[in-house]
Amino acid sequence: DTGVSQNPRHKITKRGQNVTFRCDPISEHNRLYWYRQTLGQGPEFLTYFQNEAQLEKSRLLSDRFSAERPKGSFSTLEIQRTEQGDSAMYLCASSLVSNYGYTFGSGTRLTVV
Amino acid sequence: AQTVTQSQPEMSVQEAETVTLSCTYDTSESDYYLFWYKQPPSRQMILVIRQEAYKQQNATENRFSVNFQKAAKSFSLKISDSQLGDAAMYFCAYKWGSEKLVFGKGTKLTVNP
Secondary structure: OOOOEEEOOEEEEOOOOOEEEEEEOOOOOOEEEEEEEOOOOOOEEEEEEEOOEEEEEOOOOOOOEEEEOHHHOOEEEEEOOOOHHHOEEEEEEEEOOHHHOOEEOOOEEEEEO | OOEEEOOOOEEEEEOOOOEEEOOEEEOOOOOOEEEEEEEOOOOOOEEEEEEEOOOOOOOEEOOEEEEEEOOOOEEEEEEOOOOHHHOEEEEEEEEOOOOOOEEOOOEEEEEEO
């Protein structure tokens, strides 16, 4: 088991461009989460999947953000028309039983210039 | 809304000494879960220790232990025999009901040789 994998590790994009990030969870984990972490802050919840169903979304997830988890395996997070305020670390995590905590990936650092 | 407060933005400790990181939280619930996560520089977040609120006994994991004071809504982390590898950001997190974790802003721990 290679843990939670996120790609790319870093992404620099121009304002207004679309970006997509990928997360591959631990294979037996049916729960998958996306968080956003800005400098000097703790991670903030964005959205949660159980298998392929997106069951919870934060109000932080504006209509420019969309997440999918086809077939309940990997997940993608797309940001359309990026803004400078989208610059952050995007963290993915997975779990089998969330009360025992998550396993996090190393994150994708997005810089919007 | 549930909130998690870490009042110490930075802490330092001498190698082999003991340090305690503070965390308080706000909730009206009686059954919930608390976590401490470690985030080394440029590396993924790792679960250090967890506590179930209905258990009165404080959790312990090797050199890491917690002081859980439910009435005071306090959940501090004690690191004994500090090692250079303990240097990291430490985040306290709370979970109740939904799948999401609510994180504090973190405490940066420096270990001096």
